[in-house]
Each structure stands twice: as C-alpha cells, then as structure tokens.
Amino acid sequence: MKLYALEEHFVTEDVIDAWRRRDPGLTEPMMRWAVASELTPALLDLGDGRVAAMDDAGIDTSVLSLTTPGLQNLAAAEAVALQAPTNDLAAAAVRRHPGRFRGFAALATPAPAAAADELRRAVGELGFDGALVNANSGGRSLDAPEFWDIYEAAEDLRAPVYLHPSVPFPAVTESYYRGFGTPVDDMLSTGAFGWHYDAGLTVLRMILAGVFDRFPGLQLILGHWGEVVLFYLDRVAAMDRLAGLRRPIAEYFRANIFITPGGISSPKYLRWSLETVGAGRIMYASDHPFNREHAGSARRFLAEAPISDEDRARIAHRNWEGLVAGIRR
Template sequence: MKVIALEEHMFPRDIIQSANLDFGLRASARVEQLDDVDEGRLQVMDAAGIDVQVLSALGWTVQNLPPARSIDVSRLLNERLASAVGRHPDRFSAFASLPVTDPLAAADELTRTVEELGFVGAMIHGQTRGVFLDHPSMRPILSAAERLEVPLYLHPAPPPPTVMDAYYFDLEPAVAACLSTSGWGWHSETAMHVLRMVVDGVFEELPSLTLIVGHMGEGLPFHLDRIDDMLTPVVTGHSLTVAETLRRNLHLTTSGYVADAPLQCALATFGVEHILFSVDHPFASSTRATTNLRSAPLSERDREQIAHRNAEALLRI
C-alpha cells in the first residue's frame, strides 16, 4: 500500500542560527531531525513504509518576523525545500513557507512556489501577530490559494503573549509550554481559527478555497454537532450551515493521532474523502503511525483513500 504523509516538518539548522530564531523547548530538541532531509529521513520513511513526505518548514517563528526579514527567510526556506524535492523527487513534495506579515508578498511567494517550483500548497502557522486568516488583510493569500487551486495547511502555533499571561503564567515552564501547545492549547486555538474563517464569511467569498488541519481535525469532529446547533442560527446570510461549510472546505489529517476512536469520529462526521494520513515528523513516530494505519478498523478501500488516494487527488501528486 502506498503511503503519503502530509505534515512532515523540516528546518535547516544554519537558517535557525543565521536568523537567530527561538524554537522553544520542544522544537529545539528536534533540530537534528528537522535539519535532515536526506539519508536519515529516508531511512525513517523506509522503516515505516512511507513512500512520500510533503515537507514543510516549521515556520511560526519566520511567520512573525518583520516583513522584509520574513520575505527573505521564507524565500530561502522555499529554495531549500525545492532543493530537497529536487534531490529526491520520488520521495518528497513541499508546502511553501510564506511571509504572512506581508500578505501581498506572501501571495506572490505562494504563486512563485506553485508555478515555478511545483509546490502543492502552503503551510501557515496559526495567527500572525494577533491577526487571523479571516482578517481582510489576509485575503490576498487566500485568494491566491483559491486561484492556484492549492490548499493551505493551517498548523498550530504557540499562543500570543496575552493568552500565555491569561492561562498559563503561574505554571511550571515546561508544563506551561506543553499545555499551551501540543498538550491542549494550540489544538483548540486552531479549531477556533477555522471557525472564525467560517463565521466571518471567508468560504462564502472563496467557496473553492481548501483548508487542511492536522491532529484529526483539532477537535472539530467531536464538537461538530454542537458547533452547528449553536453557531448556524446566529451566522446569517450564508448559503450553507457551519457544518456544511466545514464538510465542503476542510480536510483533516491524522498527524500525531494513533488511536481508533478519534479516527472513527472523524470518519463519521467528515467522511473518508476528507481524511489524509500524516505523521507529524519528527515530533511523532512514523512507524507507530503507519502501524496504526494498517491495523485500524477500516475497509481496504477506505485505508487506501486515507493512505494515499485522497492526497493524490487533493495535491495532484
């Protein structure tokens, strides 16, 4: 069975150092694996039975740089991504890194990477200096993605200082760092980010825009009925309900999740056509992820769709 993994991170060590980027406690411990886009990574993929990784720079730090600096670093990252794909064209594809602090430049860079470098979309990490993707200033990026017919992968990012101060200030630092991010906080913030885009009419204006979120939908499948019951009556003037919009415009990946119950919930609420396989390398085990994929209670047709067919259709790879 062919396996394509969509949320697989990289970041060159020399760019971290030259740009003086702070990756925080967890990501800083994975610099060696993030830096490797050659033999070590391929060995991990081979051992797990992964045929293709869609590479993405772990770029929330770059996304929040001042515009001119963010443009330079994003472009450099995209050249490194393109180089990795060029060295291993049968094993890698790529999502672009974008200088979101300058939305017009970000739209230009998305266009360049798709049309000139063959990238399959872009990854955006949460809000940018307090601005979410539903803000009018972000429309150039979203419009470019719709025009180019490529998805945007909305990945979580650490919360802004005001949120850290409100929720996590009195916790032990390592606990606060985890609870505010992968332990809970950034999953719920990403779900809220998606819902902001829905209720603010982004998908009414751009009905063909495709959004991907990881971590089995960031909690949205479990809460979907409640969300629809509460939000749809107060969101006026839309052609679809909140749930209908999500089911049309949102795709989910399995990144970081290797349990059957969340998968069954996602299948029941979004359907197999909207679920794609991911690992979250190097923050999750590739072998554990593929083992779960092969053993999950799925029909072989559904397993093939999640493993590679949905990605091939959505990303045209």
Template sequence: MQDTAQTRGYRRIATEEAWAPAELVQRYLKLLESGTHNDPGFANLWGFFGQSSSPRARDLLHRIQDMEQRRLADMDAAGIDMQLLMLTAPGVQMFDAATACDMAISANDQVAEVIRRHPTRFAGLCAFAPHAPEAAAREIERSVNRLGLKGALVNSHTQGEYLDDQKYDPIFAACEALDVPLYIHPNSPSPQMVQPFLSRCLDAAIYGFQAETGLHVLRLIVSGVFDRFPKLKVVLGHLGEGLPFWLYRIDFMHAGIVRSNRSEGVKPLLRKPSDYLRENFWYTTSGMAWEPSIRFVQQNMGHDRVMYAMDYPYQYVPEEVRAMDKLDLRPEQKHQFFEGNAAKLFRL
C-alpha cells in the same frame, strides 16, 4: 512478503512532516538570546527545542534540519514512502514582513531542491509571509507554478493577527485561483491568549496548539471567508484540532448568535458552520494515531477527507504505522486513507 507499495497496494504518504533550514533555526536562537520578541509561547516552545540539552530536544533539532540521510532512513524504518514537507512553526511569521518574505523565498527554493533530488520521496508546501498579503500571494503563485510545490502553509496566527481580516484575502484568492490547498498548522497561542497555558506547560501540542488553531478556523468560518471564496480548500492536522467533535454545538450556538443579532462580528452565512467544515476542509491524523478518533472523523467528515500523517519529527513513532495498517477499513478506504486522498488533493 516484503512490505512495499506494490505488495500492500498503496503508498504510505505522510502529510504533515516538519522541516527547518539551519538559517531559520539560527534566527530563532538569536531572537531568544536577544529577547527582542514579545511572544512567550515562542520562547517556551523554541526555548526548549532550540536551547535545552535534553535528549528529546537535541534529537528533534537534528532530525528537523536533516533533509536527506537521517530523514530518509527514518522513513524507511517506519515504512513511509513519501513525506509532504512543511516549514516548522512558527515558520517565518516571527519576523518583520520584509525579512519574512526573503526567508520564505529562500526556504521554498531549498525545499524544492530537496524534492528535485528525491521526487518519489518528498513533496512540499510553500511558506509565505502573511503580514505582506500581496507578496504572499505572489510567492504562492511562484512556488506552485515554478517550483512545483503542492500548496501553501500558514502556521496559524502571525504575531497575534488572524487571517479573517479581509486584508489577507489575496492569500485566499491565490490558493483558490491555483486550486491548491492551504494547510493551517498550529502555532503557540498568541501573546494575548497564552498566559493561562504557560505555568502548566499546556501551551503547545498537549492543548494550546489545538485551542489556538481551532479558534483561528472558527474565526475564518464565522467571518464569511468561505462565502467569499467558496472553492477554497483548507487542511487541518490533528484530526481537525477538535472541531469535528463539536459540530452540533458550533451550529447550534452560531445560529443563536445570528438570530439574536448579538454581535457585529457575526453575520448570517450562506451555510451552517458544519457545512464548511465538511465541504471546504480536509483532515490529517498527525499526532492522533488513535483508531476511535480516526474512525469518528472518517464517519462524520467523510472517508474522502481524512489522510494519514505522522507529525515527523515531533512525534516519530514507527510502530504507529503498522497500527494504522490494521485499521478496520475496506481495501478502497485504506487506499484513500494512506494514498488516494493525498494524491488527489495535493496532486502527488
């Protein structure tokens, strides 16, 4: 029997799939060549993918910029019906605010045009410049209302700053008012965090990404962002950057810090940290095609909170799709996993 969405009963929607316009890649290369940045994590990540002659780096650089012919062929070969496109890390966040705003607008226009040409194969999230919060809110509104994009993407910290500072509240207010999700994708650890990772090349997806992004999310929760924006929807990749496995300890230690009045930066919240992680967050499997972990997150965060993702092109493994098809799930749960949750959350 031919493998189609009709025969299997669900579309396979991959919900964390990276892309990069040529202009962004060229700006990264110029930054690396000029040495005018102060971000060792960026230099290590894009120094490899942007400048290395290794087959992995060359292949990634080609795939991430090809928005149609090769990408669609790769999707067909893997059995992916639709990709949710997002601008690769660190996105526009490496640049000054004015430049980042302009680049975000350009990137969003470009991805919207690709989606217009292939509306059944692609959907997308908008980029924005967090370090210009009011302009970021306007760009999120434009991208959703005029371009038809399905939410917003931030590549975690912006030049060492996190979104728990209340000056960034316009970003959350825009997402909440539009009822669209904010996807918090990893970035390399910030300059003040990255040094112990570098000598063993632990700064990227092997560990640094999840350590940095998990830190960012806990900062948001502990700072009270979700008490100020109770309907805010956030998506995390890589099965939650490790946080679902730490729920008990996070709750226990947070309660102790609050009771002892240990820190000015930690005040009582309306709910336990684990409550926010269960009620305000959704999780994708990007890069984590491992049944024990997937089942753990489904069981502890909810089957309605977990969505399939591949992490293309960084982790293009076509055979994982068939392995995910074999997950021990009831038919309605498998539909949720591959299509239903993503279709509902992103309105696909």
C-alpha cells in the same frame, strides 16, 4: 498501499538565526525545541536520515513544511527575504529525492501580498503542492482580511493550505497556560491543548468571517483530528442561524476542510472523524520529527484500522492524489 504524510517538518539554519535575532532567549517553546533540543538534527535533515526515518515508519512520500512558527513571527521585511530561499532549499531536497519528498511553501504572512506572490512561484515554478501556514501572524488571527490575498491565490491555483497550530497570543498564554512550571506550562500551551484549541478556533473564525463564502474553492487541511472543533460540531451548530453564512458550519468541514491525525494515531478519533466528515475528507500525517513513528507504525495504523480497503486507500493516498491533481501549476 502508497502512504503520503502531510505534516512533516523541517527547519533551516537561516530561519534559526532569524528566530534568535528576534528572540535571543527563545521564549517561545517551539523555537526552543527546534533550535536547542534532541529534535534539532532531525529538523535540519533534508537528506538520507529523513528518508531512513520514513522507511522505518512505513511512509512512502513526505510533504515537507517549515516548522512552526515558520516566518510568521518575524518582521515583514525579514520574513519576505527568507521565504524564497527557504522554499528553494526544500525544492532542492525534493529534486534530490524524487518520489520521496514533496513540498508545502513557507510564506511570509506578515506581508500577505508578497506571500501570495511566493505561493504562486512555489506552486508554478518549484512544483509545490500548496502551503502550510500557522494559525496566527504578527498578533493577528489568519481570518483577518489582510491575509485574504493568500487564500485568493490558493483558490486560483487550486492548491491546498495546511493550517498548523501556533502558540496562542501572549495574553491568552499568560492567562490560561501558566502557573505549573515551565515544562508543564509549555506543553499545556502547545501540544497538550493550547495549540489545538487555538487552531480550531482559527478555523471557526475563518468560516464565520466568510473566507469560504468568498473563496468557495479553497481547500484547507486541518491536523490533529480537526483541532478539537471537529468534536463539537453539533454544539457549534447553535451559531448557524446567527452567522449569516451560506451554509451550516458543519457543511464547510465536509466541503472545504480535510482532516489528518497529525501524529495522533488514535482509532477512536479515526472512527469519530469517519462518522463526522467521511473517509473522503481524511488524509494521513505523522508530524515528524515531533512524533516519531517506528518499525512500520505509520503504515500499521491504517493497515489495522477497522475500515474498508476502499476507505484505507482513500486516506493513505487517493484523497491526496485527487486533491493535488487539480493544481494549476
């Protein structure tokens, strides 16, 4: 059983420098964790250390992606200047480790037209398998029409877009995720809950804004078992008659959205996802290095899951291979 992992993060020294210039105090938790924590060496490693960690986890191929907030919190000119060098660096790592690494493009979403052009270059020239974007950019949610150039390019290329969480907008963070001290506040606003609520809401906004009606071939990948919203689709259906969409909202999840665990190896969430969207819409992601799999635990999660061998193969490799087989390079 070949196992692909689709949410496997890295960072570069140039991106770290850009974050420091923008925010010398590194007030955003993810920047602080990426720049000045025990995770930093693993994020910078695009070589043998990462491959060894994959071997330990039982992962055959990792799809590399620039960690959040990526280039999306930078001024447009700086983001544009960094996107090609960042992708070139990742592409070089893929060439050094053929079969072990693949790539998702980092995009300068503050300049959507330039981001769309870079997506075409990354897929067509570098051989990348799509892009990873974070849920908001420059104070705008990614459902906003100015970002639709990116989705148009992705649909045209038949290349998937992985939608990753990002820290909620400052006003939301201040209102909902403060008051318990920095360590708790940071985790509440990110990996414990805030990230997932925010990303799930972003996907709902994309559906309601008509993104998938305008780009019906667009394929989105959503981590962390669907970022909360997957568990509320029966309730969300109350908007079906109000939204003026071509299909019920749940149908977009079954036709345009893939789900990954994003590092949450939960049999309960796997069962729910199988019931909700089916095995043909689930793939694997380990969330390295924020989640560390050891001693074959990534492979063991699927190997021991109470599912059929056919569904196991779909989740481990067949869904991904089928998705990227249609990319127009």
